[in-house]
Amino acid sequence: MHTALDDWFIREILVHEAALAGFLRRCWPHRDELHDLRQEVYVRVYESAGRALPQQPRAFLFATARHLMTDRLRRSRVVSIEAMGDLEPLHVLIDEVSPERWCGGREGLRKLAEAFDQLPTRCRQVVWMRRVEELAQKEVAMRLGISEKTVEKHLARAMRLLAEQCHGQVMDMAWGRRQARERRHGQQGD
Template sequence: MDDSLDDWFAREILVHEGALVAFLHRAWPNRAEIHDLRQEAYVRVYEAAGKSRPTAPRAFLFTTARHLITDRLRRGRVVSIEPVGDLEALNVLIDEVSPERRLDAHQILHRLAAAFDRLPPRCREVVWLRRVEELPQKEVAARLGISEKTVEKQVAKGVRLLAEHFYGNGQARRATRSSVPETEDGKGHRQQHPD
């Protein structure tokens, strides 16, 4: 056995076991197969690294896991009444997606990225760590040297700003501001009328 490959594998791959297992739990419906999927991902990564070490080991590990799940889904194309899990977490392109739906998804992604880029720097960093990297609130607070309450407030602020930008000019705020019905006053002006 190549000790340097074993050392690399322990240092670069095995350290992500918790995140890998969490991903597999979100993406694969059969909990009994999680252990097998994890092991199969490790085997594939180890074998590939024996030939050529990946430059981004964590990304390579998760890409390998996604490919495994995709392969299993394709092999098991038999109709099942069990839910398949979180397909969005797999980033799998389904053959039946129309060009229009792809374009819509692409445009939505660009709008969301633009909204994210407009967040204040600290808020953007907190939202990224909590919602994209899915770090616990406590870890985000420790990493950034802020309180957990500040993390909570920054996430709430970020989500609110994203919604306002994404849905356009404060429409999200107007939609939740009041449940009092509005009517027009005959001059084209909107008025709120309590029941």
């Protein structure tokens, strides 16, 4: 006996089976896992729809497939400690820090501090609250009077900009223009 959820699933999700199969074939390198992968996508979509029906079922289906593939790739890269075996033969001395390493660490920290100081004001506030004060995303959003999604965007942007600065890449032009404008006008927000 079909439930309303079953009918929705057949009508809104299973009609995209051929497109999903093609997408998985193009994106997933392990052909022997395609059937299981597709079934797991269906299970995730069905279970999620049981809690709340997605507004855009097709987009939700493909987003779920992308997330599942990402999860599987991430899990496949994890190396177990047992697989590493005994570390003693490697002669790894964790407590010993060479002068070169100590200076390199100090230099890296200096670069990070300079890059942090150059972040747009709002990005800097978000990074400080999330990473230094270790506040929850919801708490940061409340304190700054912005949405949680905006907190995520500021944090992602800040991390990208910090990485670019610390690794010697050229910062993006929009950020440079905004920094110059903030300096000229003394603006606070981003």
